């Protein structure tokens with residue numbers, strides 16, 4: 001369907017809404033409208049001076065997003081992440097997923113009532129990306145942290161998909177160390193998602209006594225995340241005794257960093273990675289997810305499923321397109337091997353990809 005890709009942004013999104021209205025029934029009407037963000041997107045389409053020559057990456061400058069009057073007043077110092085009124089978001093910036101990260105940030109700003117109260121913590125393993133973020137989002141509050149791939153290289157074992165072995169995938173395990181001690185809570189987000197709702201609602205989730213919060217999927221077959229070798233071991237399965245472990249996706253997590261640091265979760269996760277590495281047979285097949293499940297499954301504060309409509313990436317090999325799960329939508333997540341920017345570029349998008357396109361800032365329009 002190459003004609004779809006040629007229709008730009010708003011029109012394509014609107015058209016898809018009409019064509020696919022049965023398919024979009026699962027959107028609450030307000031969310032469906034919000035997700036296209038008509039007027040701000042059209043403003044984005046206005047010609048902007050090309051600010052590239054940075055590298056092979058060229059992103060358009062995003063418009064500046066301002067706080068609504070009712071936002072809590074900020075100490076407007078440009079730097080500093082210790083202001084208690086800030087919402088903290090951590091996300092990785094990696095060359096292969098950069099376009100996704102930029103779209104994620106853009107979507108957060110667009111749907112926030114208080115966009116200037118969001119502070120971004122970018123985790124990188126290569127230099128030069130700070131300039132790019134600054135030129136795309138001139139007024140963004142952010143800090144860039146270098147995550148040394150060597151920190152985890154020796155702990156990573158081969159997994160079913162090569163993308164899962166990237167060291168930066170493991171950076172989420174080190175947020176407690178990387179971020180300043182004054183940052184007490186953080187939302188970790190993957191690079192292949194967009195928000196269509198105010199991030200403050202996610203930030204405001206109560207974690208109760210738990211250290212992390214995430215949508216849980218108790219109907220998923222938990223057994224399959226670990227190998228037969230794991231389940232037949234004398235000791236390993238005992239790690240789940242006394243809890244009701246459910247699958248959760250580590251691409252959207254609210255983390256209490258104070259508890260995380262105090263209870264030493266980084267080390268607990270590393271221990272399972274060491275076991276995987278040294279055990280005579282693998283205990284799991286996927287990348288950074290299983291150690292999180294081992295440590296946290298059954299100890300997760302449940303967050304509403306609308307905050308992680310996952311699996312939209314589907315499986316690129318089979319060219320399969322996924323539908324949204326029923327219910328309201330606050331966050332769309334293209335987990336799986338297909339990515340919306342690649343499918344849009346190849347002129348073979350999935351219908352759902354038209355909901356990602358309005359946040360894309362790549363290239364000069």
Ligand SMILES: *[C@@H]1O[C@H](CO)[C@@H](O)[C@H](O)[C@H]1NC(C)=O
Pocket residue numbers: 203204205206207
């Ligand atoms: C959520 O917001 C309300 C109102 O501002 C506040 O009283 C409450 O403590 C917040 N909860 C969390 C977990 O931040």
Ligand SMILES: *[C@@H]1O[C@H](CO)[C@@H](O)[C@H](O)[C@H]1NC(C)=O
Pocket residue numbers: 221222223224
């Ligand atoms: C769950 O997965 C395991 C391993 O793949 C399989 O043996 C088992 O039959 C599955 N259970 C259900 C209820 O589907």
